[in-house]
Amino acid sequence: QVHLVESGGGLVKPGGSLRLSCVASGLIFSDDYMNWIRQAPGKGLEWVSYISTSSTYTDYADSVKGRFTISRDNAKNSLYLQMSSLRAEDTAVYYCARSRRLVAPLDVWGQGTTVTVSS
């Protein structure tokens, strides 16, 4: 069984920082591209960031560029999202999701972790 489990969400003040984690099991983590997708309350899905298998390539949505950093540790089957300078509009459920290669759908998703940015 393939599983992705996110953690690290919580309540943070505007301007604050938070680090999300996603642990994978049941797959060869180092073979897969990984992504963060978010969903604001009552809204649709927004792709946030991706990272290639060996961390060579990363990219970010314009809305988070310069504030968020994606990383991975293949030895620990783990994906991370370091979020800083958080804004109210970053409030969302954050999902990690796998794509098997650069151009591929998101075929495995975690259950999500909730980030709330509020004073």
Add this chain to the structure above:
Amino acid sequence: DIQMTQSPSTLSVSVGDRVTITCRASQSISSWLAWYQQKPGKAPKLLIYKASSLESGVPSRFSGSGSGTDFTLTINSLQPDDFATYYCQQYNSYSPWTFGQGTKVEIK
């Protein structure tokens, strides 16, 4: 960025109905389109990839079609478990991937 426009936003239907949801891309994406189903409080689930390929384990009443800019998700004989929100997503140009705004399929 490639914009994805879904229609309708909401669909009120009955069990057994045939449901059609459309998704239009602002420029050609070849067949690099996926459809997802999301239920309240749950993560999205991949249904269709490459416009018309059924993901393993997904019931055959789901089907996808289209290429270029116009795509369709069809659900034949809607089942009670199918009431959910459906999203299309283009993965043609990697930066950034974009989703449609979603179509909620609700009970009439």
